[in-house]
Amino acid sequence: MSGHLHHVVGSERSPHHSGPNPTTGGWSPIGAASKGFTALGNSLTRAASQHAVALADPEFDFSDIDAVMTVFPSDLFGDGNAGGTAAADGTVLNTARTNTRLLDEPGELTQWGAIAAHELAHNLGLADLYPYDAELRETPPPVPDHTWISVEWGLMGLEAWFLAADDDARFIPEWRFPSGQRASGEIHAYPEPAEMLAWSRWQLGWLDKSQVRCVNEPDAKVTLASIAQPGDAVAMAAVPLNAREVIVIESRRELGYDGGRDYTAPDGATTTLPNLVTEGVLVYVVDALVASGQRPVLLAGDSGDGRIDDFPVLTRGESVTLRGYTITVTADDGDTHTVSITRSS
Numbered sequence: 001m002s003g004h005l006h007h008v009v010g011s012e013r014s015p016h017h018s019g020p021n022p023t024t025g026g027w028s029p030i031g032a033a034s035k036g037f038t039a040l041g042n043s044l045t046r047a048a049s050q051h052a053v054a055l056a057d058p059e060f061d062f063s064d065i066d067a068v069m070t071v072f073p074s075d076l077f078g079d080g081n082a083g084g085t086a087a088a089d090g091t092v093l094n095t096a097r098t099n100t101r102l103l104d105e106p107g108e109l110t111q112w113g114a115i116a117a118h119e120l121a122h123n124l125g126l127a128d129l130y131p132y133d134a135e136l137r138e139t140p141p142p143v144p145d146h147t148w149i150s151v152e153w154g155l156m157g158l159e160a161w162f163l164a165a166d167d168d169a170r171f172i173p174e175w176r177f178p179s180g181q182r183a184s185g186e187i188h189a190y191p192e193p194a195e196m197l198a199w200s201r202w203q204l205g206w207l208d209k210s211q212v213r214c215v216n217e218p219d220a221k222v223t224l225a226s227i228a229q230p231g232d233a234v235a236m237a238a239v240p241l242n243a244r245e246v247i248v249i250e251s252r253r254e255l256g257y258d259g260g261r262d263y264t265a266p267d268g269a270t271t272t273l274p275n276l277v278t279e280g281v282l283v284y285v286v287d288a289l290v291a292s293g294q295r296p297v298l299l300a301g302d303s304g305d306g307r308i309d310d311f312p313v314l315t316r317g318e319s320v321t322l323r324g325y326t327i328t329v330t331a332d333d334g335d336t337h338t339v340s341i342t343r344s345s
Protein backbone atom coordinates (compact mmCIF):
# COMPACT_ATOMS: atom_id res chain seq x y z
CA MET A 1 0.00 0.00 0.00
CA SER A 2 1.37 3.37 -0.78
CA GLY A 3 0.77 6.98 -0.08
CA HIS A 4 -1.31 6.76 3.08
CA LEU A 5 -1.17 10.05 4.85
CA HIS A 6 -2.42 10.08 8.36
CA HIS A 7 -4.47 13.00 9.52
CA VAL A 8 -3.90 13.08 13.25
CA VAL A 9 -1.65 15.81 14.50
CA GLY A 10 -1.46 18.11 17.49
CA SER A 11 -2.54 17.76 21.06
CA GLU A 12 -6.29 17.90 20.52
CA ARG A 13 -6.28 14.31 19.26
CA SER A 14 -3.00 13.21 20.73
CA PRO A 15 -2.44 9.47 20.88
CA HIS A 16 -2.81 7.23 23.90
CA HIS A 17 0.60 5.69 23.74
CA SER A 18 3.65 7.12 25.42
CA GLY A 19 6.85 8.02 23.66
CA PRO A 20 9.58 5.83 22.28
CA ASN A 21 11.97 3.59 24.08
CA PRO A 22 15.52 4.21 22.96
CA THR A 23 16.67 1.48 20.63
CA THR A 24 20.13 0.06 20.46
CA GLY A 25 22.51 0.88 17.68
CA GLY A 26 23.40 4.53 18.18
CA TRP A 27 22.87 7.46 15.87
CA SER A 28 23.82 8.12 12.27
CA PRO A 29 23.98 11.68 10.98
CA ILE A 30 21.64 12.14 8.03
CA GLY A 31 23.79 14.86 6.47
CA ALA A 32 23.21 16.86 3.34
CA ALA A 33 21.56 13.93 1.61
CA SER A 34 18.33 14.67 3.46
CA LYS A 35 17.37 17.21 0.81
CA GLY A 36 15.01 16.02 -1.86
CA PHE A 37 13.10 13.36 0.08
CA THR A 38 9.74 15.03 0.01
CA ALA A 39 6.77 14.04 -2.04
CA LEU A 40 3.09 13.80 -1.12
CA GLY A 41 3.04 17.54 -0.64
CA ASN A 42 5.46 18.39 2.10
CA SER A 43 5.99 14.93 3.58
CA LEU A 44 8.98 12.66 3.93
CA THR A 45 8.31 9.42 2.07
CA ARG A 46 9.97 6.14 1.13
CA ALA A 47 13.24 7.68 -0.05
CA ALA A 48 13.82 8.94 3.50
CA SER A 49 13.27 5.41 4.84
CA GLN A 50 15.64 3.98 2.25
CA HIS A 51 18.29 6.49 3.27
CA ALA A 52 17.79 5.72 6.99
CA VAL A 53 18.16 1.99 6.31
CA ALA A 54 21.32 2.59 4.28
CA LEU A 55 22.78 4.68 7.14
CA ALA A 56 22.00 2.03 9.74
CA ASP A 57 22.99 -0.94 7.58
CA PRO A 58 26.70 -1.09 8.55
CA GLU A 59 25.75 -1.23 12.25
CA PHE A 60 22.60 -3.38 12.09
CA ASP A 61 21.70 -6.76 10.62
CA PHE A 62 18.36 -6.44 8.80
CA SER A 63 18.31 -10.05 7.53
CA ASP A 64 15.62 -11.15 10.05
CA ILE A 65 13.57 -7.95 9.86
CA ASP A 66 10.21 -7.65 8.05
CA ALA A 67 9.40 -3.95 8.39
CA VAL A 68 11.13 -0.71 9.34
CA MET A 69 9.53 2.32 10.98
CA THR A 70 11.49 5.55 10.57
CA VAL A 71 10.61 8.15 13.20
CA PHE A 72 11.40 11.81 12.61
CA PRO A 73 11.41 14.50 15.34
CA SER A 74 7.87 15.30 16.46
CA ASP A 75 8.73 18.93 17.20
CA LEU A 76 9.43 19.50 13.49
CA PHE A 77 7.10 17.05 11.74
CA GLY A 78 3.58 15.69 12.13
CA ASP A 79 1.42 12.88 10.70
CA GLY A 80 2.94 9.79 9.10
CA ASN A 81 2.67 7.54 6.07
CA ALA A 82 3.38 3.99 4.98
CA GLY A 83 4.34 2.20 1.82
CA GLY A 84 7.36 1.36 -0.27
CA THR A 85 10.27 -0.90 0.52
CA ALA A 86 13.96 -0.72 1.33
CA ALA A 87 16.55 -3.41 0.64
CA ALA A 88 19.36 -4.43 3.02
CA ASP A 89 21.24 -7.59 4.01
CA GLY A 90 19.61 -9.65 1.29
CA THR A 91 16.04 -8.90 2.36
CA VAL A 92 13.29 -6.50 1.33
CA LEU A 93 11.76 -4.45 4.15
CA ASN A 94 8.32 -2.84 4.15
CA THR A 95 8.68 0.76 5.25
CA ALA A 96 6.53 3.16 7.25
CA ARG A 97 7.25 6.58 8.69
CA THR A 98 6.06 8.62 11.67
CA ASN A 99 6.34 12.44 11.88
CA THR A 100 6.75 13.15 8.18
CA ARG A 101 4.95 16.39 7.31
CA LEU A 102 7.07 19.47 7.95
CA LEU A 103 5.29 21.73 10.44
CA ASP A 104 4.87 25.43 9.59
CA GLU A 105 6.69 26.27 12.81
CA PRO A 106 8.78 24.10 15.12
CA GLY A 107 6.77 23.22 18.24
CA GLU A 108 6.84 21.01 21.31
CA LEU A 109 7.58 17.30 21.14
CA THR A 110 4.28 15.45 20.82
CA GLN A 111 3.15 11.88 21.44
CA TRP A 112 3.18 9.82 18.28
CA GLY A 113 2.61 6.23 19.40
CA ALA A 114 -0.89 5.95 17.94
CA ILE A 115 0.32 7.30 14.60
CA ALA A 116 3.15 4.75 14.55
CA ALA A 117 0.70 1.93 15.30
CA HIS A 118 -1.59 3.17 12.52
CA GLU A 119 1.24 3.25 9.96
CA LEU A 120 2.50 -0.21 10.99
CA ALA A 121 -1.03 -1.50 10.50
CA HIS A 122 -0.80 -0.23 6.91
CA ASN A 123 2.37 -2.30 6.54
CA LEU A 124 0.28 -5.30 7.65
CA GLY A 125 -2.29 -4.53 4.97
CA LEU A 126 -5.07 -2.52 6.66
CA ALA A 127 -6.80 0.33 4.81
CA ASP A 128 -7.56 3.85 5.98
CA LEU A 129 -11.15 4.05 7.19
CA TYR A 130 -11.27 7.84 7.44
CA PRO A 131 -12.26 9.69 4.25
CA TYR A 132 -9.54 11.24 2.09
CA ASP A 133 -12.25 13.67 0.93
CA ALA A 134 -11.43 16.74 3.04
CA GLU A 135 -15.01 18.01 2.88
CA LEU A 136 -16.25 14.99 4.82
CA ARG A 137 -13.69 15.73 7.51
CA GLU A 138 -14.68 19.36 8.04
CA THR A 139 -16.79 20.24 11.06
CA PRO A 140 -20.40 20.64 9.86
CA PRO A 141 -22.06 24.08 10.21
CA PRO A 142 -22.63 25.21 13.81
CA VAL A 143 -25.94 24.59 15.58
CA PRO A 144 -26.88 26.82 18.55
CA ASP A 145 -26.29 25.27 22.00
CA HIS A 146 -24.78 22.16 20.44
CA THR A 147 -21.30 20.85 19.64
CA TRP A 148 -20.36 18.62 16.74
CA ILE A 149 -18.60 15.55 18.09
CA SER A 150 -16.24 13.52 15.91
CA VAL A 151 -15.96 9.97 17.20
CA GLU A 152 -13.11 7.90 15.80
CA TRP A 153 -13.13 4.10 16.26
CA GLY A 154 -10.16 1.78 16.13
CA LEU A 155 -6.66 2.18 14.79
CA MET A 156 -7.56 3.05 11.20
CA GLY A 157 -9.92 5.98 11.86
CA LEU A 158 -13.54 4.88 11.41
CA GLU A 159 -15.14 8.27 12.01
CA ALA A 160 -18.48 10.02 12.00
CA TRP A 161 -19.93 13.32 13.19
CA PHE A 162 -22.95 13.75 15.45
CA LEU A 163 -24.46 16.60 17.45
CA ALA A 164 -24.46 16.73 21.23
CA ALA A 165 -26.04 19.37 23.45
CA ASP A 166 -23.40 21.63 25.01
CA ASP A 167 -24.38 20.35 28.47
CA ASP A 168 -24.33 16.64 27.54
CA ALA A 169 -22.57 15.17 30.58
CA ARG A 170 -21.28 12.19 28.64
CA PHE A 171 -18.73 14.40 26.93
CA ILE A 172 -17.85 16.76 29.79
CA PRO A 173 -14.80 15.67 31.77
CA GLU A 174 -14.37 16.56 35.42
CA TRP A 175 -11.17 18.36 36.38
CA ARG A 176 -9.43 17.63 39.68
CA PHE A 177 -7.20 20.41 40.95
CA PRO A 178 -4.19 19.98 43.28
CA SER A 179 -6.18 21.88 45.94
CA GLY A 180 -8.78 19.10 45.92
CA GLN A 181 -11.32 21.23 44.10
CA ARG A 182 -13.30 19.74 41.25
CA ALA A 183 -14.95 21.43 38.30
CA SER A 184 -16.62 20.54 35.04
CA GLY A 185 -14.55 21.08 31.93
CA GLU A 186 -15.40 21.94 28.36
CA ILE A 187 -17.12 19.44 26.12
CA HIS A 188 -14.64 16.90 24.73
CA ALA A 189 -15.39 16.84 21.02
CA TYR A 190 -13.01 14.05 19.93
CA PRO A 191 -13.64 10.77 21.74
CA GLU A 192 -11.42 8.00 20.36
CA PRO A 193 -12.39 4.48 21.39
CA ALA A 194 -9.15 3.19 19.87
CA GLU A 195 -9.41 -0.57 20.41
CA MET A 196 -9.02 -2.18 16.99
CA LEU A 197 -12.25 -3.09 15.26
CA ALA A 198 -13.23 -6.75 15.18
CA TRP A 199 -13.07 -6.54 11.38
CA SER A 200 -9.43 -5.31 11.48
CA ARG A 201 -8.47 -8.12 13.88
CA TRP A 202 -10.17 -10.69 11.67
CA GLN A 203 -8.37 -9.32 8.58
CA LEU A 204 -5.02 -9.77 10.34
CA GLY A 205 -5.83 -13.25 11.64
CA TRP A 206 -5.91 -12.02 15.22
CA LEU A 207 -9.37 -13.48 15.84
CA ASP A 208 -9.63 -17.23 15.68
CA LYS A 209 -12.29 -18.78 13.44
CA SER A 210 -14.06 -19.97 16.59
CA GLN A 211 -14.35 -16.34 17.75
CA VAL A 212 -16.34 -15.27 14.70
CA ARG A 213 -20.02 -16.18 14.41
CA CYS A 214 -21.12 -16.05 10.77
CA VAL A 215 -24.88 -15.54 10.61
CA ASN A 216 -26.60 -17.01 7.55
CA GLU A 217 -29.96 -17.95 9.09
CA PRO A 218 -32.94 -15.55 9.27
CA ASP A 219 -32.92 -15.47 13.07
CA ALA A 220 -29.90 -15.73 15.34
CA LYS A 221 -28.86 -14.94 18.86
CA VAL A 222 -25.16 -14.28 19.53
CA THR A 223 -23.37 -13.54 22.80
CA LEU A 224 -20.33 -11.32 22.30
CA ALA A 225 -17.32 -10.86 24.56
CA SER A 226 -15.68 -7.41 24.58
CA ILE A 227 -13.44 -6.83 21.60
CA ALA A 228 -10.76 -5.39 23.91
CA GLN A 229 -10.39 -8.56 26.00
CA PRO A 230 -12.31 -11.41 24.38
CA GLY A 231 -10.21 -14.31 25.66
CA ASP A 232 -11.24 -17.32 23.56
CA ALA A 233 -14.89 -16.30 23.38
CA VAL A 234 -16.91 -15.19 20.36
CA ALA A 235 -16.09 -11.52 19.72
CA MET A 236 -17.56 -10.78 16.30
CA ALA A 237 -20.85 -11.51 14.58
CA ALA A 238 -20.73 -11.24 10.79
CA VAL A 239 -23.80 -11.12 8.55
CA PRO A 240 -22.83 -11.52 4.87
CA LEU A 241 -25.05 -9.38 2.62
CA ASN A 242 -23.57 -10.38 -0.72
CA ALA A 243 -20.18 -11.30 -2.17
CA ARG A 244 -18.57 -8.02 -1.07
CA GLU A 245 -20.51 -6.60 1.89
CA VAL A 246 -20.92 -7.77 5.46
CA ILE A 247 -22.55 -6.36 8.60
CA VAL A 248 -20.19 -6.63 11.58
CA ILE A 249 -21.39 -6.54 15.20
CA GLU A 250 -19.04 -6.25 18.21
CA SER A 251 -19.15 -5.44 21.94
CA ARG A 252 -17.27 -2.43 23.27
CA ARG A 253 -16.35 -2.03 26.96
CA GLU A 254 -14.33 0.57 28.80
CA LEU A 255 -11.24 -1.62 28.67
CA GLY A 256 -7.80 -1.13 27.18
CA TYR A 257 -7.70 1.68 24.62
CA ASP A 258 -11.46 2.13 24.92
CA GLY A 259 -10.92 3.40 28.47
CA GLY A 260 -10.73 7.09 29.31
CA ARG A 261 -7.46 8.90 28.74
CA ASP A 262 -5.78 10.49 31.75
CA TYR A 263 -4.51 13.98 31.10
CA THR A 264 -2.57 16.41 33.27
CA ALA A 265 -2.61 20.12 32.47
CA PRO A 266 0.48 22.29 32.96
CA ASP A 267 -1.07 23.73 36.17
CA GLY A 268 -1.25 20.22 37.68
CA ALA A 269 -4.99 19.74 37.23
CA THR A 270 -5.91 16.25 36.08
CA THR A 271 -8.83 14.80 34.20
CA THR A 272 -9.91 11.71 32.34
CA LEU A 273 -10.99 12.43 28.79
CA PRO A 274 -13.89 10.22 27.75
CA ASN A 275 -13.44 7.86 24.79
CA LEU A 276 -16.06 5.13 24.96
CA VAL A 277 -18.69 7.32 26.62
CA THR A 278 -21.25 4.48 26.66
CA GLU A 279 -20.53 0.75 26.72
CA GLY A 280 -22.52 -1.13 24.14
CA VAL A 281 -22.69 -2.84 20.78
CA LEU A 282 -21.14 -1.31 17.67
CA VAL A 283 -22.61 -2.12 14.25
CA TYR A 284 -21.05 -1.30 10.89
CA VAL A 285 -21.07 -2.41 7.26
CA VAL A 286 -17.87 -3.37 5.46
CA ASP A 287 -17.54 -3.23 1.68
CA ALA A 288 -14.45 -5.29 0.89
CA LEU A 289 -14.05 -3.77 -2.59
CA VAL A 290 -13.95 -0.11 -1.56
CA ALA A 291 -10.43 1.32 -1.49
CA SER A 292 -8.46 2.86 1.36
CA GLY A 293 -9.69 6.36 2.19
CA GLN A 294 -12.91 5.89 0.18
CA ARG A 295 -14.85 4.77 3.29
CA PRO A 296 -14.79 0.96 3.03
CA VAL A 297 -16.53 0.77 6.43
CA LEU A 298 -19.64 2.75 7.39
CA LEU A 299 -21.17 2.89 10.86
CA ALA A 300 -24.84 1.91 11.12
CA GLY A 301 -26.81 5.09 10.53
CA ASP A 302 -24.19 6.71 8.29
CA SER A 303 -25.76 7.08 4.86
CA GLY A 304 -22.43 8.12 3.37
CA ASP A 305 -22.26 11.77 4.45
CA GLY A 306 -20.24 10.91 7.55
CA ARG A 307 -23.02 11.91 9.96
CA ILE A 308 -24.95 9.84 12.49
CA ASP A 309 -27.61 10.62 15.10
CA ASP A 310 -25.75 9.98 18.35
CA PHE A 311 -22.84 8.15 19.93
CA PRO A 312 -23.14 4.97 17.91
CA VAL A 313 -23.49 2.08 20.32
CA LEU A 314 -26.62 0.11 21.20
CA THR A 315 -27.38 -0.60 24.85
CA ARG A 316 -29.76 -3.22 26.27
CA GLY A 317 -33.18 -2.94 24.66
CA GLU A 318 -31.99 -0.80 21.77
CA SER A 319 -31.98 -1.91 18.16
CA VAL A 320 -31.01 -0.77 14.71
CA THR A 321 -32.38 -1.85 11.34
CA LEU A 322 -30.12 -1.80 8.32
CA ARG A 323 -29.92 -3.61 5.01
CA GLY A 324 -32.89 -5.80 5.84
CA TYR A 325 -31.72 -6.91 9.28
CA THR A 326 -32.78 -5.79 12.74
CA ILE A 327 -30.11 -6.08 15.42
CA THR A 328 -31.29 -5.81 19.02
CA VAL A 329 -29.28 -5.95 22.24
CA THR A 330 -31.26 -8.38 24.36
CA ALA A 331 -28.92 -8.77 27.35
CA ASP A 332 -25.92 -7.18 29.02
CA ASP A 333 -24.41 -9.03 31.97
CA GLY A 334 -21.58 -6.58 32.45
CA ASP A 335 -19.11 -8.83 30.62
CA THR A 336 -20.96 -9.83 27.48
CA HIS A 337 -23.63 -8.38 25.24
CA THR A 338 -26.20 -10.68 23.64
CA VAL A 339 -27.76 -9.60 20.36
CA SER A 340 -30.60 -10.94 18.27
CA ILE A 341 -30.19 -10.67 14.52
CA THR A 342 -33.41 -10.94 12.54
CA ARG A 343 -33.85 -10.77 8.77
CA SER A 344 -36.84 -8.52 8.08
CA SER A 345 -37.00 -8.72 4.32
Ligand SMILES: [Zn+2]
Pocket residue numbers: 004005006118119122127128
Ligand atom coordinates in the same frame (compact mmCIF):
# COMPACT_ATOMS: atom_id res chain seq x y z
ZN1 LIG B 1 -3.40 5.77 7.21
